[in-house]
Amino acid sequence: MAMTNSIANEHISKMAPYAVANLSTAGGLPLLSMAQNESIRPPSPNAIEAGRAVMKLGAEYPDPDYPNLRDTIAEFYRIDADRILCAAGSMELINCITQAFAGPGRRVLSSEYGYALFRNSAEKVMAPFDTAKEINYTVSVDNLIESVRPDTALVYVANPGNPTGTKLPLSEMVRLREGLPDQTVLVIDEAYGEFTDEEDLLSSSLLDASNLIILRTLSKAYGLASARVGWGVFPSNLGSEVRKLIIPSSVSSVSAAMASAAIADQAYMRETCDLTNKLREDFHRQVTEIGLHCINSHTNFVLIEFPSVDLAVSADKALRDVGVIMRGMGGYNLPQCLRATVANSNVMKVATERLVTWARENLR
Numbered sequence: 001m002a003m004t005n006s007i008a009n010e011h012i013s014k015m016a017p018y019a020v021a022n023l024s025t026a027g028g029l030p031l032l033s034m035a036q037n038e039s040i041r042p043p044s045p046n047a048i049e050a051g052r053a054v055m056k057l058g059a060e061y062p063d064p065d066y067p068n069l070r071d072t073i074a075e076f077y078r079i080d081a082d083r084i085l086c087a088a089g090s091m092e093l094i095n096c097i098t099q100a101f102a103g104p105g106r107r108v109l110s111s112e113y114g115y116a117l118f119r120n121s122a123e124k125v126m127a128p129f130d131t132a133k134e135i136n137y138t139v140s141v142d143n144l145i146e147s148v149r150p151d152t153a154l155v156y157v158a159n160p161g162n163p164t165g166t167k168l169p170l171s172e173m174v175r176l177r178e179g180l181p182d183q184t185v186l187v188i189d190e191a192y193g194e195f196t197d198e199e200d201l202l203s204s205s206l207l208d209a210s211n212l213i214i215l216r217t218l219s220k221a222y223g224l225a226s227a228r229v230g231w232g233v234f235p236s237n238l239g240s241e242v243r244k245l246i247i248p249s250s251v252s253s254v255s256a257a258m259a260s261a262a263i264a265d266q267a268y269m270r271e272t273c274d275l276t277n278k279l280r281e282d283f284h285r286q287v288t289e290i291g292l293h294c295i296n297s298h299t300n301f302v303l304i305e306f307p308s309v310d311l312a313v314s315a316d317k318a319l320r321d322v323g324v325i326m327r328g329m330g331g332y333n334l335p336q337c338l339r340a341t342v343a344n345s346n347v348m349k350v351a352t353e354r355l356v357t358w359a360r361e362n363l364r
């Protein structure tokens with residue numbers, strides 16, 4: 001849909017829209033979504049109750065500093081509340097961070113299969129975007145450091161990665177931070193951080209680096225994708241700049257209340273993660289047994305690698321015929337892969353059974 005005579009700014013008219021999942025099923029079948037990395041279950045009942053309770057304040061603007069939400073995050077993640085910024089999903093934070101630190105002549109660097117919004121945010125501000133090769137679907141710190149140019153302003157790494165699901169140890173994150181110039185800002189997006197406990201960046205010494213931003217979201221482990229709440233930990237000199245770019249009160253009062261209550265219910269979130277990890281491991285094993293390759297995941301999804309692009313397309317079609325929709329990876333230059341979000345056990349059963357029969361007919 002690129003229009004040549006657009007009256008929009010040239011860099012916008014040339015930009016591809018951010019690709020969202022195609023959720024249409026064959027013949028109006030009920031949708032069994034494995035496409036959007038959503039939680040296997042609704043948010044904590046406490047979050048639903050808390051959201052309902054603030055609806056009566058609907059006439060009032062939210063406090064743009066979200067004091068209750070930031071205090072709750074500070075308490076449960078043991079971080080100074082002054083260092084936390086909240087926004088309408090980590091997507092808003094990514095857009096604001098890129099707007100603050102990158103632009104024409106201020107490059108953005110990410111890894112080969114980095115989250116698509118990193119590139120999209122760079123295009124919006126005309127910042128050149130570079131990528132560093134991954135190794136075995138895993139971020140390579142050496143390749144990232146080698147790809148830094150004198151005008152690289154910003155480096156984005158999702159850890160664990162999306163769409164790969166792979167995770168680098170804390171020691172590698174430390175090595176990356178130490179290998180970057182002091183004036184380069186490093187953003188580590190931990191959207192899936194809750195699914196893996198070990199080596200928590202938030203409780204590490206890296207947290208005190210002056211050029212490091214850590215992002216988290218309520219959209220995955222907390223099951224609040226619809227509420228649109230993300231947060232980040234910022235060194236104060238960087239946070240004060242990004243703060244200027246966040247739309248005031250972009251998190252609604254209902255969303256902020258739901259988020260606070262969800263974070264306060266750590267037991268529910270932990271249970272979601274445990275259930276998800278168990279379902280993921282079962283799925284990984286079953287898919288491997290039928291002869292497909294799964295990348296080891298530390299998230300609520302699995303990247304499945306097919307022997308060819310044609311076979312990935314064929315499996316996608318077979319799954320859609322029973323209403324199951326996974327995410328095609330053509331946009332990530334991985335057309336031989338499908339990304340399967342862990343869904344509830346009923347959906348997982350339908351998907352696995354369909355893949356088993358498909359494999360019998362299509363894999364030698």
Ligand SMILES: *Cc1c(COP(=O)(O)O)cnc(C)c1O
Pocket residue numbers: 037088089090091092115158161162189191216217218219220225228229230
């Ligand atoms: C899902 C996801 C996000 C979350 O975005 P929200 O705007 O908070 O819903 C951020 N980063 C990555 C890598 C993701 O996969």
